[in-house]
Amino acid sequence: MNAVRNHACRENAFEEAGRDAVYRAIFTRRDVRSHFRPDPIDDAVLARLLMAAHHAPSVGFMQPWNFIVIRDMERRQAVRDLFLAAREQELPNIAEERQMLYRKLKLEGICESALNLCITCDRSRSKGSPLGRWHNPEMDIYSTVCAVQNFWLAARAEGIGVGWVSIIDTEALKRALNIPDHVVPIAYLCVGHVSEFAPQPDLERSGWGARLPLSELIMSETFGGGGEDTLKDIAGKMRP
């Protein structure tokens, strides 16, 4: 009986090579800013990436996303100007001893990447039946973020780099892309072939921050609750 049950469980798992490929995408995905190449992305590849995004989970099967493909260089330069202005505004809010390092960081690849993609959330798409959103109306935004992550991981498997530009004034971006009031731009992405995927995140390599130990992030039953010692022990010894 247990043998049958365990067999049934294993049947739903991927074979080892497939499972390893999923983890490889997750562990080697990078927020790419420095290594874009100008080579165009094949439309068939881009369509696959968008299909991956479109199969994200969505609250109430709402599928609130749209995908704006931005190729025009003038528009991209205008968006880059928004980034540059926003970076100047953000800088004084960074701890003083870190401002010099902040200035050195490359934080976008808007004009070097093959194309830009803005993934938006249309908040009106529940059409009067907000299943799963009455208590938590932000769930449609979370769904859209899941679509971004699907896109990012599929892109990694295709050898395509993705960088998320979050240093930008949202209202100015909405004006630049004619985005209406009821739609929220969730992610402005730089997308393109890359010369390499860096072995570490840029912010780790530059010394901006260190990877936190996973075992210290695990809690049991309540926030801050101790326990799960076996799980923490395994997590503490694990290398991705």
Add this chain to the structure above:
Amino acid sequence: MNAVRNHACRENAFEEAGRDAVYRAIFTRRDVRSHFRPDPIDDAVLARLLMAAHHAPSVGFMQPWNFIVIRDMERRQAVRDLFLAAREQELPNIAEERQMLYRKLKLEGICESALNLCITCDRSRSKGSPLGRWHNPEMDIYSTVCAVQNFWLAARAEGIGVGWVSIIDTEALKRALNIPDHVVPIAYLCVGHVSEFAPQPDLERSGWGARLPLSELIMSETFGGGGEDTLKDIAGKMRP
């Protein structure tokens, strides 16, 4: 020259079988409510899933997440009571002609799954240097959602089902799990082995909603902008 360049691009892509495994995880992932089995999850498997979540992108390398593992059945029943109350509150807000269908939907597996997991966002973890968050402070929440999606996809590859319970009062959930003010519970997940992954999303099969055509979600240059005809044509003919 072009050959060299194309070769370099291809080198960053996964081999075909690995790429297909990533898409398989994305396309066959389900929001599981009905098919949980009681079999426990091996701690080594759970540690791998959490490591996958921990390697999500995070704004400013903030890693704002914590993982509360909830196994105690009394606590889970208390959370399920919160769900049941929230569902009653949500129901009158659903269009009247859909309320009967809404009542029939199974929307959680809190007590049938092997364990529950609450993934939270600690908003204070930027420590005075909110890189990428000064204009968009919600970016830490988006990072945490990316961790949820990493967890979900890795779980699919491991044959583990995940269901996200969003019909719940957040403040009541915070009290039940002793979550402090500066921490936001982003996702309350039911996690466990499953008898099957359904071929379609439950809400599609039940007739609650239909999959939107991807080609209609693609825009060019600006919101609502026409164009990208080749891309839309390929997307329109594609099957996941």
